[in-house]
Amino acid sequence: MNFRDTFQTSVRGLKTHKSRSFLTILGIVIGITAIIMVMSLGAGAESLILGQIQSIGSKTIAVIPGREPKGPTDFISTFTDSLKQRDLDALSNKANVPHLAKLMPVLFGGETAYYGSETYRPNVFGVTDLFAEIYNIYPSEGRLFGAEEIKSYADVAIIGSEVKKELFGEWENALGKRIKIKGRNFQVIGILGKTGQFSFLNFDQGVIVPYTTAGQYIFGIKYFHRLVVEADSEVNVPVTVEDIKITLRNSHNITDPEKDDFFVQTQADAIKTVGTITTALTAFLTAMAAISLLVGGVGIMNIMLVSVTERTREIGLRKALGATESDILRQFLFEAVILTGIGGVIGIILGFLLSFGVSLVLSRAVLSGWEFSFSIPAAILGLTVSAFIGFVFGIYPAREAGKKDPIEALRYE
Amino acid sequence: MSLIEVKNLKKSYEADGAGTPALQGVNFTVGTGEFVAVMGPSGSGKSTLLHILGFLDRQSTGKYFFEGRAIDEYSDDELALVRNKKMGFVFQTFNLLPRMTALENVELPLVYAGIPERTRRKMAEAAIADVGLAHRLHYESTKLSGGEKQRVAIARALVNDPAVIFADEPTGNLDSESGRQIMEIIRNLNQTHGHTVILITHETYTANYAERVIKLLDGEIVSDEKVAERTTGVSFKK
Numbered sequence: 175m176n177f178r179d180t181f182q183t184s185v186r187g188l189k190t191h192k193s194r195s196f197l198t199i200l201g202i203v204i205g206i207t208a209i210i211m212v213m214s215l216g217a218g219a220e221s222l223i224l225g226q227i228q229s230i231g232s233k234t235i236a237v238i239p240g241r242e243p244k245g246p247t248d249f250i251s252t253f254t255d256s257l258k259q260r261d262l263d264a265l266s267n268k269a270n271v272p273h274l275a276k277l278m279p280v281l282f283g284g285e286t287a288y289y290g291s292e293t294y295r296p297n298v299f300g301v302t303d304l305f306a307e308i309y310n311i312y313p314s315e316g317r318l319f320g321a322e323e324i325k326s327y328a329d330v331a332i333i334g335s336e337v338k339k340e341l342f343g344e345w346e347n348a349l350g351k352r353i354k355i356k357g358r359n360f361q362v363i364g365i366l367g368k369t370g371q372f373s374f375l376n377f378d379q380g381v382i383v384p385y386t387t388a389g390q391y392i393f394g395i396k397y398f399h400r401l402v403v404e405a406d407s408e409v410n411v412p413v414t415v416e417d418i419k420i421t422l423r424n425s426h427n428i429t430d431p432e433k434d435d436f437f438v439q440t441q442a443d444a445i446k447t448v449g450t451i452t453t454a455l456t457a458f459l460t461a462m463a464a465i466s467l468l469v470g471g472v473g474i475m476n477i478m479l480v481s482v483t484e485r486t487r488e489i490g491l492r493k494a495l496g497a498t499e500s501d502i503l504r505q506f507l508f509e510a511v512i513l514t515g516i517g518g519v520i521g522i523i524l525g526f527l528l529s530f531g532v533s534l535v536l537s538r539a540v541l542s543g544w545e546f547s548f549s550i551p552a553a554i555l556g557l558t559v560s561a562f563i564g565f566v567f568g569i570y571p572a573r574e575a576g577k578k579d580p581i582e583a584l585r586y587e
Numbered sequence: 588m589s590l591i592e593v594k595n596l597k598k599s600y601e602a603d604g605a606g607t608p609a610l611q612g613v614n615f616t617v618g619t620g621e622f623v624a625v626m627g628p629s630g631s632g633k634s635t636l637l638h639i640l641g642f643l644d645r646q647s648t649g650k651y652f653f654e655g656r657a658i659d660e661y662s663d664d665e666l667a668l669v670r671n672k673k674m675g676f677v678f679q680t681f682n683l684l685p686r687m688t689a690l691e692n693v694e695l696p697l698v699y700a701g702i703p704e705r706t707r708r709k710m711a712e713a714a715i716a717d718v719g720l721a722h723r724l725h726y727e728s729t730k731l732s733g734g735e736k737q738r739v740a741i742a743r744a745l746v747n748d749p750a751v752i753f754a755d756e757p758t759g760n761l762d763s764e765s766g767r768q769i770m771e772i773i774r775n776l777n778q779t780h781g782h783t784v785i786l787i788t789h790e791t792y793t794a795n796y797a798e799r800v801i802k803l804l805d806g807e808i809v810s811d812e813k814v815a816e817r818t819t820g821v822s823f824k825k
Contacts, residue, residue, distance in 0.1 A: 179698050190686050491682045494643060495743070496671020496699040498664045581644040584682070 175501045184508035191481070195513055198477040201470025202517030202563065203524065206556045208463035210525025211532070213552040216456030218533055222544050223448050232408050232441045233275070234308060235415060237261075237401035237422070242437035255397035256426065256435040264425045265401065271417040273410035278304040280400040281388045287381060288354040289341040296337045296381045298355065300388020308402060311377055313364030316349050324384040327391070331355075332364035332382040355381065356392050411440055467559065470517070471567040478510055478571035482578075489575055490583025503576035510568020511561050518560025522553045589616040589652075590750060590783055591640060596649035598635050598806075609635040611806040612649065617785065619750070622777040624786045624797035632806040634755065637787045641674055641753045642666045654750070671699050675744025675782075677773075679756035681736040683728035683743075689715060689735075690724045693743045700747060714742040718772055734765030741772055751783040752776065758793055770796045 175183075188195045239256040262279055265271055281300035286293055299305070303318045312318075319330045331353065333341075342348040352359040360383060369377050389395055405414040415438050422436055423429070482489070489502055497505075526548055533546035598610040609632045617623055627633045638644040639651060642658065651658040653669065661669065675696075676682075683692045690711050697707035715724055718738040723731060731739065737757060744752050754773060758766030774796045776782045786797055794800050795814065802810040 175699055176701060183698075186687070487682070488684060491684070492695070492699070493667065494641070494670060494676050494682075495696045496667050496747075498667040498699075500664075501667075501699060579644075581638050584643065584678070 175497070175504070180501070180504050180508055181512075183505050184512055187485075187505065187509050188513060194477065194481075198474055199470075199513050199517030199520070201473045202467065202514050202560050203470075203521045205463060205467030205470045206518050206521025206560055207525040207528065208466060209460055209556055209559075210522055210552055211529045212459040212463055213456060214525065214529035214546075214548050215532060216452060216459065217547040217549055217552075218529075218536075218544060220449065220452040220456075221547055223452070224445055225545075227441055227444050227448065233405045233411060234441050235403040235405065235411060235418065236439045237403065237418060237436055238439060239397070239399070239436050241434070254435060255395070257398045257401055258396065261401065261422055261425050262398070264421050265403070265418060267421075270421040271403075271414060273406045273414045273417070274403055275406040276304050276308060276402075276404035278302045278308060278402045279385050279398040280402055281385055281393055281395070282399055283393055285355050285381075285392060287337065287341065289351065292341045294337055294340040296334065296379050297376060298388060298392055299377075299380050299382045300385035300392070301382060302385060304402075305382065308404060309377070311366060311369055314367035316362070316364030318364060319384055324386050327386045328384060329358055329360045329387060329391075330363045330383065331360035332366060333362055334366050334376075334378045334380040334382075335368040336378040337381055338365050353381075358391050411442075415440060464559075467563060471514075471563040474510055474514060474564065475567040475571060478506065478568055479574065481509075482506060482571050482575040485575075486578060486583045489578045490580050490585075493578070493580035494584060499576040501576075502578070503572045506572035506575045507565065507568050510572065511564035514560045514564030514568075515557065518557045521560065522556050525556070526553075590619045590621075590654060591617040591785075592650075592652040592655075593640075594650040594652075596636075596639065596646050596651060598632070598639065598644075598647045609806055610639075610646070613803075613806070613808055615801060615808065615811060617751075617783065619783055620777070620781050621799060622774070622784045622786070622797045624788055624794035624800045625803060626788055626791070626794050626800055627803035628789055630805075631803040633787050633789075633803050635806075636803065637753055637755055637785065640785060641676060642670050667699075671696055672747060673750040675747065675749040675752040677737070677740050677744050677752065677754040677757045679759040681733075681740045681760070683731075683736055683739060685729050686727060688725045688727055689720060689731065689739045689742075692728050692739055693746050696743060696747050710746055711742070714746040715739065717745070718742045732765070733761050734768060737761060737765070737769050738772065741769070741776075745776060745780075745782065749782070751785060754784065754786045756787055756789070758788075758790070766793070 237257065240254040257279075262277065265274060265277055268274075278301055283298055284295055285298045286295050302324055303320060306312050306318055313332055316332070318332065319328065322328075323330055333348065333353070338348050341353060342351070348362045348365055351362050353362060354360070360381075366377055366380075366382075383392070385398070389398075403414065403418060405411045418438055419431070419434070423431070423434065426435060428434060492502060529548065530546050533544055537544040537546075593613055593615060596610055596613040597608065599608040613636065625633045625636060635644070639646050639658075642653070642661075645658060654673075658666075684695070690708070693711040693714055694707050697710060702710070712721070712724065715721060718741050720735060720738050720742070723735060723739075728736065728739065741757075752773070757769055757773065761769060770793060773784055773786065777784045784797075786793070788794050797814060799811070799813050801808055
């Protein structure tokens with residue numbers, strides 16, 4: 175019996191039991207749908223986060239105080255005061271870091287802001303006006319603060335869209351008004367448009383002030399939480415990283431690199447970290463979904479065994495007409511594989527539609543940067559896995575069918 | 588060389604340790620072109636005999652030679668091949684596959700023989716025409732009457748041009764008129780087309796279509812005689 179005839183026989187067998195066939199593959203459909211969704215949404219999340227990191231610019235380098243964390247729980251080491259004004263001065267020196275194009279100190283922390291009877295707890299960022307260029311984010315109303323205002327510890331603030339809404343409401347004009355933070359009145363000189371970004375730097379909920387003011391009057395510290403550097407070109411990032419390290423070691427009198435009290439992170443590092451995290455997360459969720467596939471496979475085996483028993487007479491007749499054991503085996507094995515293959519296709523389509531729907535909702539409602547992504551490898555994987563499950567769980571029932579004694583089978587009522 | 592030769596054929600079913608012998612040493616030969624009826628009441632072992640002769644079961648002891656070769660020498664796959672190429676089966680309960688047309692049911696043995704689709708369609712159409720059902724080719728098997736079903740089953744049995752056709756109570760589920768038609772077709776297959784036919788029945792008037800009647804009782808042959816002279820009009824009453 176050739177392949178085509180076996181295939182047709184199997185398809186006919188499945189058609190005879192349509193509703194049962196459909197219910198049987200439900201487990202596979204759900205499993206594949208889950209896998210496709212997880213993989214698609216995982217890829218979407220990864221590309222969103224990476225997109226944001228990349229939008230900051232691949233020339234950006236962050237200098238962070240403390241030892242480089244050795245693991246996810248090792249964050250205490252970053253809370254040190256090792257980055258100070260002298261480092262800013264040393265790095266500004268062209269002779270030390272020739273390819274440095276921009277340098278900005280960053281201080282940050284949560285503080286309470288008041289306007290009239292309204293209060294809100296924004297993230298306060300102490301930066302220079304360079305933040306707009308570095309993060310590519312500009313006020314939609316008003317202006318940035320300038321070098322003079324930084325130098326003079328001016329009480330000026332640029333507020334994020336969320337802060338504006340919470341303190342002033344939708345309609346009130348905030349420009350020129352004063353908000354109170356740590357007992358000081360800050361004049362609102364700019365309002366950021368909705369960045370809608372889902373990032374470690376949430377500017378929507380941020381109040382941006384000169385770093386001088388932030389250090390002196392808000393946080394009361396004489397060090398920086400971070401230094402952000404931009405190299406003059408992407409190619410010069412590695413050499414700039416090295417120059418920064420040498421300069422800071424000199425400035426801190428460190429001879430042994432093992433004893434660095436700072437570390438340098440490039441965008442490439444950040445991308446790698448995010449990639450590792452999302453990949454691990456996706457793999458974990460996919461494994462969870464795979465368990466449902468396994469359950470689906472057992473369901474297939476169960477129903478195939480019932481089917482083989484029910485169709486004992488058919489098997490007997492086919493054998494009487496000349497079917498060999500392997501003809502029967504292949505017929506039932508094909509049924510299982512076709513069944514799970516169809517389940518896989520339905521699952522892929524469903525997973526595609528659902529993750530498209532979820533992406534649509536996410537991009538409309540929550541994360542404007544979210545893009546639908548559908549991976550062809552995931553679809554191919556899903557189809558292969560489902561057919562493979564049909565094979566694995568179909569082989570036992572199919573062998574049982576093939577081994578049936580024709581006479582026992584014909585006698586079966 | 589006889590087509591079929593059995594020597595001291597015995598079969599017992601081991602049920603709960605107590606072996607109930609279904610055949611207790613049966614001897615006979617069947618030549619090519621013969622029309623043999625095996626008669627006996629239920630429990631006489633006639634179905635067991637048919638299953639062994641039809642390569643659907645194996646004997647416990649004794650010898651069965653088909654075309655001179657002992658059944659013990661065949662592997663399971665070879666048995667399947669012989670069933671496919673040299674044997675045709677007609678069952679009391681028709682055993683047509685539901686949701687398949689008459690044509691598709693008749694094609695089935697040819698599918699297992701590996702005959703290409705176009706050829707086997709022609710062969711199946713011819714076989715169905717032979718049993719007078721050319722107008723029912725594309726009827727689903729479940730929509731046919733009992734007599735029509737059995738005729739389709741006969742077409743399926745002869746589509747491979749087998750050496751021998753085994754008919755197991757072919758009229759058992761039919762009304763007398765349909766039964767008569769079926770027996771006429773079977774006799775015609777034997778007389779006109781020269782097919783060897785082995786018919787299992789417990790009814791004398793069905794057995795009377797045959798040239799030779801073997802009577803079984805309790806697993807033993809009690810008589811084996813040629814029907815002396817065929818009466819032209821076989822009476823067929825139920």
